[in-house]
Amino acid sequence: MSYPRSGSSLADTRNDPVVVIGLGRFGSSLALELTRRGTEVLAVDSRQKIVQSLSGQITQLAVADSTDPEALRQLGVPDFYRAVVGIGGDIEASILTASLLVEMEIDDIWAKAVNRQHGRILDRIGVHHVVLPEHDMGERVAHLVSGRMLDYLAVDENFALIKTRPPGDYVGVPLGESGLRRKHGVTVVAVKRRGEEFTYATAGTVLSFGDIIVVSGRTEDVERFSELP
Known part of the structure; x- marks a missing residue:
């Protein structure tokens, strides 16, 4: 699976495919809204039941362990310009996944944080945009x-x-x-x-x-x- 990147300008990248990792309430809502807006989405979660529940509603779905770099490479994640980490229930998985995306040099990384400490860690490892939906x-x-x-x-x-x-x-x-x-x-x-x-x-x-x-x-x-x- 391959998703070639566009150039670096906003005009070139705003319609690029997005990978959304973690399909809880935040991640699934985001993936569905992006799809509704016409953006191609690869939605990833380790829970097969969650992925199956979204079948037919999102462009591409995959069951995978996002803390496994080889699994992400097989899905073509390093080819994405934008990525969102929506993992909230497992802070360790959230941080490991975000760090892998940083290592893969994804240009525009967003991540959900469940609290300010989590958010500070995500910021320090190089996540470009940290979101605290419950706090906000x-x-x-x-x-x-x-x-x-x-x-x-x-x-x-x-x-x-x-x-x-x-x-x-x-x-x-x-x-x-x-x-x-x-x-x-x-x-x-x-x-x-x-x-x-x-x-x-x-x-x-x-x-x-x-x-x-x-x-x-x-x-x-x-x-x-x-x-x-």
Whole structure:
């Protein structure tokens, strides 16, 4: 089985095949979504029952021990540009698999971590992108539960996008005249009217009660802004 690599630019590689190793909830959901988007996927797990349950839904499926370098070579894994390690229940297998992918010089390696210590190890051995889905979801839900936000997305360590309702003081005033960024350090980037789709906000945009707005800024600033009455 062979999957030739494309060139190194994003335009060349974004549609390249992806190998997903570990088909628990995270890995199988990822593999299915990539397949739905038209990406060719090789999905690998050591559990035959799990692999059989996904038969017909994913491009290529294989039962293999991902900690065995020869098994990975037989599947053509070194020829992939992108790989995802979705193993969560066995941290040792996760780390060994990720280290093999690093040794095989896979250009773009993603790996799921079950905790911060696991994530630090994956980062140290050379994984390019470490994902902590449980931690990230917990953090997101905490923001939603504790405030008036409708949605929350951490963009960087201290920068976020939130979806919320406009505070009363900023209803009926053009954004360009509101002094919003000067007073609160945030920017309204999009607005959704009742029954309409989201559209970009401009200096001339006037917010109304019932609108939904997307606001960007430092995490503490958007949190404070979402609490305004």
